Amino acid sequence: MxxxxxxxxxxxxxxxALKQYSAAEPRPGLxxxxxxxxxxxxxxxxxxxxHIAWAAVAAFALLAITFGIWQHRRPAQSAHAPAAIEPSVPxxxxxxxxxxxxxxxxxxVATRRHRVPLPQPPVEEAMRQEQFPSPQPFSEDERLLLxxxxxxxxxxxxxxxxxxQAEREEGMKRFNADPxxxx
Amino acid sequence: MLEQLALIEPSAVGENVAExxxxxxxxxxxxxxxxxxxxxxxxxxxxxxxxxEVFLRVMRQRRDLSAVxxxxxxxxxxTWRVAVDRRNPPQLSDAETTAALEQLxxxxxxxxxxxxxxQMLALTERLIANLPADLRDALTLSxxxxxxxxEIAAVLAIPETSVRTRLFRARKxxxxxxxxLLEGKAL
Numbered sequence: 001m002x003x004x005x006x007x008x009x010x011x012x013x014x015x016x017a018l019k020q021y022s023a024a025e026p027r028p029g030l031x032x033x034x035x036x037x038x039x040x041x042x043x044x045x046x047x048x049x050x051h052i053a054w055a056a057v058a059a060f061a062l063l064a065i066t067f068g069i070w071q072h073r074r075p076a077q078s079a080h081a082p083a084a085i086e087p088s089v090p091x092x093x094x095x096x097x098x099x100x101x102x103x104x105x106x107x108x109v110a111t112r113r114h115r116v117p118l119p120q121p122p123v124e125e126a127m128r129q130e131q132f133p134s135p136q137p138f139s140e141d142e143r144l145l146l147x148x149x150x151x152x153x154x155x156x157x158x159x160x161x162x163x164x165q166a167e168r169e170e171g172m173k174r175f176n177a178d179p180x181x182x183x
Numbered sequence: 184m185l186e187q188l189a190l191i192e193p194s195a196v197g198e199n200v201a202e203x204x205x206x207x208x209x210x211x212x213x214x215x216x217x218x219x220x221x222x223x224x225x226x227x228x229x230x231x232x233x234x235x236e237v238f239l240r241v242m243r244q245r246r247d248l249s250a251v252x253x254x255x256x257x258x259x260x261x262t263w264r265v266a267v268d269r270r271n272p273p274q275l276s277d278a279e280t281t282a283a284l285e286q287l288x289x290x291x292x293x294x295x296x297x298x299x300x301x302q303m304l305a306l307t308e309r310l311i312a313n314l315p316a317d318l319r320d321a322l323t324l325s326x327x328x329x330x331x332x333x334e335i336a337a338v339l340a341i342p343e344t345s346v347r348t349r350l351f352r353a354r355k356x357x358x359x360x361x362x363x364l365l366e367g368k369a370l
Binding site (some may be wrong): 039 | 311323
């Protein structure tokens with residue numbers, strides 16, 4: 001074999017070998033496998049629509065605020081009926097100087113935690129005012145007394161008061177001087 | 184389609200568009216990506232793994248796709264990087280290559296054409312693997328039928344003239360080795 005023939009043969013062989021070098025074809029269904037792999041690798045969103053997510057967040061916040069307000073109001077409501085609660089619930093500890101404010105709250109919490117069936121408070125207790133002495137409308141006698149004080153001169157009132165004082169002292173002297181009944 | 188893929192909005196509609204665009208990319212270029220990967224890795228399984236990784240990278244970089252002008256070249260470059268990262272370069276000794284040549288010569292003497300074909304291919308793979316890296320890369324990419332010189336140049340980030348030069352030198356080296364084989368000389 002001459003040199004030229006060997007060169008030509010080597011050239012032919014090289015062309016054939018290089019053509020065959022990358023002639024491999026992928027196995028059928030390559031695209032399907034790739035797409036399936038991509039589908040599994042894609043992170044799925046919790047919410048496909050962002051406005052739904054925002055609405056959910058807003059609803060949750062509203063619920064939390066409502067619950068917080070309800071919890072804040074509950075101790076005040078339970079404080080309105082202490083007379084009916086006290087017999088069935090252990091009395092709260094006396095307030096300590098270290099935490100005087102928390103005691104009321106603790107009592108309320110303790111009241112909340114002991115969910116025993118409580119009797120309905122009486123009507124008069126339910127109507128009791130938080131202010132002491134309770135503001136009540138004046139009675140008939142009080143109204144007459146006020147009218148008398150407004151219309152009577154001050155000197156006359158002082159004279160009457162002095163007379164009343166003297167009568168009271170005299171009555172006290174008599175009470176002390178008289179022997180007891182049955183002796 | 185690429186513009187649609189790049190303009191992905193975080194909504195169901197945007198996701199659907201992105202999925203459709205990605206599917207279009209896969210169906211249009213999966214075969215090319217596989218061939219490039221195979222030319223480097225020389226193994227079906229490894230090549231398919233590389234293809235999967237390539238399209239996963241594409242999916243992650245979908246927001247940058249608006250800047251891509253030549254999708255084929257862009258995909259080819261990604262595939263090349265992935266495949267080269269996965270390649271275990273065969274370190275063949277001269278003794279191993281000489282043994283392969285002797286095996287081929289014995290088959291040639293027996294006129295076993297099928298064995299000759301497979302042996303020649305295996306020998307070519309070994310010879311290419313033993314080429315200098317710059318020549319080997321250019322020659323490997325040139326074996327993929329779909330790849331043009333300009334695309335090879337884009338993948339390797341070299342001028343197109345350099346691609347032609349390297350191909351010429353690689354072929355010359357291979358031819359010399361093959362001629363030595365046919366002549367019955369040891370390498």
